Amino acid sequence: MAHSLSQQHEGCEKGEPSYDGLDDDTAYCYGLNCFKLRRLPAPRPGELLALVGIHRTGKTTALKVLAGLLKPNLGRFNAPPEWPDILSHCDDRDLKNYFTHFIEKKPKVAFKAQHFDDLRVSDLDVGKMLVDQRGMMKEVCDALGLTKYRELNRDQRLDSLSDGMLQRVSIAATALQKADIYIFDEPSNFLDVTQRFKAAQVIRSLINPDTYVIVVDNDLSFIDYISDEIHCLYGEPGKYGVFTRLAYNVSAGIEIYLDGFDTRENQPLRRGKSLIFKPGKMSADGGSFEPPCYPDLTLTRESFKLQVAGAELKDAQIYLVLGANGTKKTTFIRLLAGTFRPLAVESQGGKLWRSMFMKSYKPQNLNTESTRIVRQVLSPFPIDGMHPQFKEDVLEALQIMPLLDRQVGSLSPGEMQKLAIACCLATPADVHLFDEPSEHLDSDERIIAAMAIRRHVSRTLRAAVIVEHDFMMATYLADQVILVEERQTKPSTTESVTPNSSTTEFAVSSPYPFVEGMNKFLSHQNVTFRRDPLSFQFVPRANKLGSFEDWDQKRKGNYYVPNWRVSAQDVLNARQH
Known part of the structure; x- marks a missing residue:
């Protein structure tokens, strides 16, 4: 299971993985000619271990083995072996200790599964x-935005919750258990x-010298x-x-994961190129035509009002739209895409407006039931x-x-997402609009998709506006940042005041330069990022809450630092505090 390789694969060139000599490392196999997992990760108490890899290579299988489900x-x-035989195959001391602890202590495992299907068809409610087995209900629920469920609304059924709310309830339910092993x-x-960052803080709070905490995720900034x-x-x-x-x-x-080469084992981690790249920032004056723009706009509905600050979308620039869920980011993208009637949108001058520039639009929710062939979907844009x-x-x-002759309805969610991105980029447009292009993609695919968008926009000198929650993918993409915020307003004193009569307003900012926009956004999250020139200066790194880097940047009011450096005086100041 954790056998050492008998050879070092010295002839293995970067970008060409070799898997020779691994048969003896098999940890779990589902059957003849079925999926096989080789080696297992080795958790240690008091540390949070994350597992990173592409889809369908065994991350969830490994979690099930570590949870005792397999x-x-x-x-x-x-003829499955018994535990003495299994332990004799554990060359890694930490993994052997983990399984010994599992056999002898029979620890309690709290497992947050990937999918919610079982929860949605159950008769469970939030209560x-x-x-609360740990006496942490208030702290956990408040951190995850579930305050109303601590005492009120505890009888709300799980099948009535949105995906995002059900995810937070699942994280809270796992974190509230008194367990020895926590798996997410x-x-x-x-x-x-x-x-995401609030959830990360809750999960990290579970670490103590006697607990194991293991996480799988595709958002590398989160990891x-x-x-x-x-x-x-x-x-x-x-x-x-x-x-x-x-x-x-x-x-x-x-x-090492992004570079794609394990230097200790002299082993490539993927076929293909490194996922490290320097974004090609193009001149804002690259085009010869008048850039597309939109004026100050107000979109009014019964339940909300969206106020948009006007902007000019410059050539070869990617505009990242950041904001919390429910702040009408999708509504803003749809407004630019022209899916609203002109009567629904008024400019400050009272004139009707609809976007007249050429645009292509990849919506958040995709049509997954089409019977068309992929080649037919791409037919408006002949491949030849x-x-x-x-x-x-x-x-x-x-x-x-490889998907050209597949039926669209047979594609996986990730394949469907990549097809939608390709169609959006293939459509002639002044502005390409993307709503959450990372959804259903693994960590590799997210960065590859970011590279594809970036390179196409730079080559064609067109603009793109993108709503995205994966922070590493977002920073690979963005030249400028548009912030969307919720604003609570009180009803007019001349109007009759009735329950729930307050108006919810949302504001879309004009574009900020990248670093300024990131600083404004991250300052509200209490999270800091840096690009460290001593390591991979083109990869944004998340600072641990309370770390020296985190403390130093917050002290200086810099929540996103493109070239972080530390001085001797900074170290002295940190020691004094």
Whole structure:
């Protein structure tokens, strides 16, 4: 299970993974010609371990083994071994200690599963989910924005909750258990940026010298912020997955994973290029035509009012839209896409307005039931007539070519998302509009999609406006930042005041320069990021809450620092505090 490789793969070139000599490392196999997981990660008490890898390479299988839901069979699915035999195959001391603890102590495991299907069809309500075994109900619920469920609304059924609310309830229910092992499978799904960092703080609060905490997630910024160590996973999706033999400190592990090469084992972690790149910032004056723009706008509905500050969308610029869930980011994108009637939108001058510039739009919710073939979906844009660079940067990068003869309805959610991104970029437009392009993509695919969008926008000198919650993908993309906020207003004193008569207003800012916009947004999250020139200066790194870097940046009022450096005086100030 954790056998050392008999050879060092010295002939293995970067970008060409070799899996020779791994048969003896099998930890679990589902059956003949079925998926096989090689090696297992080794958790340690008092530290948070994260597992990082592409879809369908065994992350959830590893979690089930570590949770005791599956017993390691060493590949002997016809005659599963007993625990003494399993322990004799554990070369890693930490993994052996973990399983010994599991056998002897029979620890309690709190497991937050990836999917909610079972919860939605159950008769559970919020009160039955949120059972306070640790005396932390107030702290956990307040941090996750579930205050109203502490005493009120506890009888609300789970099938009535949104995906984001159900995710937060599931995290809270897991964190409130008194357990020895806490496992979270993709806790950032359906959460906005603010909620992700709050969830990370709740999960990190579970760490103590006697507990194990293990997390799988596809948001690398979330992993960077939450974990102490990471195990990388590579392999062939649906066929087998291989864990790196040893865990890396998260600072080095994120860099090694993105670079795609395990230097300690001389082993490539993926086929293809490194996912580290320097964003190609193009001149704002690159185009020769008048750039698309929109004026100050007000969109009024019965339940809300959206006020938009006007902007000019410059060539080769990507505008990142940041804001909490429910702040009408999708409404703003749809407004630019022209899906509202002109009568619904008034400019400050009282004139009707509709976006007249050419645009392409990838919505958040995709049509997954189409019977058309992928080639037919792309038929308005004949592949033979596409620019060779577009084929390389978009179709090949997003692996669209192998899907051409597949029925759209048979695609996985991730494949569907990549097809939608490709179609949006293939559509001739002045502005490409994307609503959450990272949804259903794994950590590799998210950055590859960001690269595809960035390179296409830079090459064609067109603008893009993108709503995104994955912070690392967002920082790979953005040139400028648009902030969306909720504003509570009181009813007019001349109006009759009735319950719930307050008006909810939302405001969309004009674009900020990237660093200024990030600073404004992160200051409200109490989270700091830096680009460290001593390591990977093009990869944004999340600072642990309370770390020296976190303290130093907050002291200076810099929540996003593009070139973080520390002086001797900074260290002296930190020691004094």
